[in-house]
Amino acid sequence: MPDLEQMVKRQKALADFGDFALRNEDLDQILTEACRLVGDALGTDLAKVLEIEQNGQCLFMRAGIGWKPGLVGKLRLPMNERSSETYSIKAGKPVVTQDISKEDRFEFPDFLKEHGAVAIVNVPIFLPGGKPYGLLQVDSRKPREFGEEDIAFLRTYATILGPVIDRLHKSHSLKDALEANQHLLKELQHRVKNHISIITSLVRLRAKDVSSEEARRELTTVGERIEVLRLVNELLYVAGTTDLLRLRPYVMQLVESLCHLDEGQFGKVRLDFAIEEVDLGPEIAVPLGLILNEFVTNSLKYAFDGQGGVISVSIEVLEENGIRVRMSDNGKGLTAEPRPARPGSGTGMKLIEAFARQLDAKLDWSSSQGTALSLEFSRH
Known part of the structure; x- marks a missing residue:
């Protein structure tokens, strides 16, 4: 049972994370800060966020603290039946392993043992609507029970993470769509500009060829009016709007x-x-x-x-x-x-x-x- 000081520390970690997430739009930075704060609050050296990838075939280490270079942002773990991570996601609840050397339910990847991880707790992260995003995983270098208060804290943390991740995913999707639309707009404006220029050139060529002075004046005037449209489109194109x-x-x-x-x-x-x-x-x-x-x-x-x-x-x-x-x-x-x-x-x-x-x-x-x-x- 955590003492009062530990409870205050955990409450502060939740508040600090909420404040950081509101002020930041970078998902990797937010998840890394989440790992740092949760590790500090629970007194563990290792923490990570695993993201489901490839239609549920593997887990990607999206963020983490305490790991050797080359793992965070690169490591992928298969989601097989003997994986504690897979079991936690399918069960939709936290899964605790007090000592991986004595655990016979699951198989654990070698990199955990290489980093001295002994006790592990997996907490699923769900997006709004119930879709699983991945896991918040905390690793201790010594055997640990991870009691009810620890699990409640981690579940609260994971519950906060879900909407934050969902908001940033939607924000990035909208940004990508906006950039694509802006690219299409620039392309359309460029084509319109070229088409207007072609029309203007044709009118001017025709004005030079006609024998009637009145017709030449008429065509020249038409060309000048088209030029107004070309100039508007040109300036909008340059401004990108x-x-x-x-x-x-x-x-x-x-x-x-x-x-x-x-x-x-x-x-x-x-x-x-x-x-x-x-x-x-x-x-x-x-x-x-x-x-x-x-x-x-x-x-x-x-x-x-x-x-x-x-x-x-x-x-x-x-x-x-x-x-x-x-x-x-x-x-x-x-x-x-x-x-x-x-x-x-x-x-x-x-x-x-x-x-x-x-x-x-x-x-x-x-x-x-x-x-x-x-x-x-x-x-x-």
């Missing part, structure tokens, strides 16, 4: 690519950005990018008469998750009505209005020193 992309680099790359695409035709255009750091989902970034595409394209074609100028884009974060976007040029300005993206078509204006409705944003056009377009919307 499908949820959010950084607004500042997205807007800057988009506008810069439009202005530098054919600088000789429009004249030298200076860009002025004032964009706060904010992340947006693709469901907002795509329509916003298409609005910017239409506005900038419109400015390049009709604002500067080939003499160049300044295009400015400012984006600020408002209270209550609001976003205010203002784009402007210092060109000729609007006449009676906002000028269309292409003479006579009005398609660009219709697209801007449609994409603004997608964002649930109100458009505000102005023309004092050039043309400006402002819109506000919620990012959620």
Whole structure:
């Protein structure tokens, strides 16, 4: 019968192990600490956790203390009928051997004798739901009875181990599944990026081949709109996510690519950005990018008469998750009505209005020193 000091020591071992298990996600470290604490609490030099492997054909020494190098994490024991471990798992209860030299029920592996193990107690570890995980095994170098209090302590310890092992198994399975899904996502994004690039290249090639100037303008405009989609996918791919992309680099790359695409035709255009750091989902970034595409394209074609100028884009974060976007040029300005993206078509204006409705944003056009377009919307 353990004295009061030993009882307190065992209670402290259970508390210390519970605290350690809550703060750690490494199963091997947790099981090793379990062996150390239980060995210390019972005053034994040897302890180990054996894990059932290969459909119940063998036991793997997953963790342990007091053993020579090369055993823990490598040793496998067959689960035969003469094994005390096998008997304990099948019976579902602790099995005690006070002295292995006098035991005629079981056969014991040589490594136990080589380490001086004399008395052994096997305690099954069960996962939630009753599935056996393996054994907590404590070995003493001298004959020992392992009384009822010892067994009760070990059973309590094994009962705590089961849910801890189950939690970490599930956590690792979820982590593995997440990593696999992230790999598939990256592969899918890569393929989408390549497909969009192919479509863009085909549109540009076709634009060069057509004889009609109007058709060439139409195809070029379509290619620019596809480029918005490609850029969104590109930034999401680089970030390794499908949820959010950084607004500042997205807007800057988009506008810069439009202005530098054919600088000789429009004249030298200076860009002025004032964009706060904010992340947006693709469901907002795509329509916003298409609005910017239409506005900038419109400015390049009709604002500067080939003499160049300044295009400015400012984006600020408002209270209550609001976003205010203002784009402007210092060109000729609007006449009676906002000028269309292409003479006579009005398609660009219709697209801007449609994409603004997608964002649930109100458009505000102005023309004092050039043309400006402002819109506000919620990012959620």
